[in-house]
Amino acid sequence: MEHATSIHIGTGFVNGSQTYATLWAHELSHMWWGDKVTCETAQDMWLNEGFASFNEALYTQVVNGETAYRDWIRTNHRKVLQFAHTPAQEGSYLTMNNIPHEYTYGMTVYQKGADLVHTMRYYMGDSAFFAGCNAYMSNKAYSHASSFDLRNELTAGSGVNMNRFFDDWVFTPGNPHFSIDSVIHVPGGLDHMYVYTRQRSKGNNHLYEMPIELSFTNGIIETVVKVVIDSATNVFHVPLYFCQLGLRSTEENSE
Ligand SMILES: [Zn+2]
Structure with missing residues (x-):
C-alpha cells in the first residue's frame, strides 16, 4: 500500500521468493504515480492505479522479457473486454476520467487503465512515450493532475499531439475492435495488395483513429507497413514485389 x-509491503508478501514481485513493482511505482503526482480527483484514479498496474507489466518486460510482457498484456486485455462492464464488476462501460465513487478501485481503473497505458505506449512509440511521462512527472511534481493535464504534458514532452488519442480512449467509454475484412491481390510486375479493414465498437458509437501494422510475408521476406484506421471501413493499397512467391498475410495489433 x-x-x-x-x-508499505505486508510481511506476508515478503517470503524469500519472487512470487509477489509484481505487487512490489506496483506499490513502489506509486512513489511516482500517485505520490510525486497525485490524481486531482478520485474520478481520475487511473492516473495513479492504471499506471501502477501498467508498471507490473513493465517490470515483467524488463525482468522476464518481451514474451512475458505480451502475455501479461493479453491476459489483462481479455479480462477487461470480458468482465469490466458486467454486473459482477461495474455494470456498464465507464469513461476513464469520470469514474463513479463506488468504482474508484474497480476493474476499469486498474486493469483497463493498464491496458490503456499499453495502447498509449504503442500509439506514441517508446521514446515519445517515456519522454512524455518524464515531462508529466517533472512539470506536475509534488502537485495534482487531471487526465487533461496528462494529455497536455504528454503532448508537450513528446511532440506527439495526444488530443485525438485522449478523445478516443480516455474521454469515450467502451472499446473498439479493428479487423481485416478481406484482402484482394492484383498480381503483376509489382503486386498490388488492397487490404480492407473494419472498425466496430462496444459501449459507444465512436469512430477511433488508430495506427496499426500490416505484415506481409511469403515465408522468407516480411514487409511491415504502418497504416491508420480512422473510419468504419478503410482500404489500404500496398504495392509489393514478392507476392508471386506465395503470399500469406497476417494481422497484428488488432486487439
Ligand atoms: Zn495501487
Missing part, C-alpha cells in the same frame, strides 16, 4: 514517501 502506498502512503506518500512511504510504501
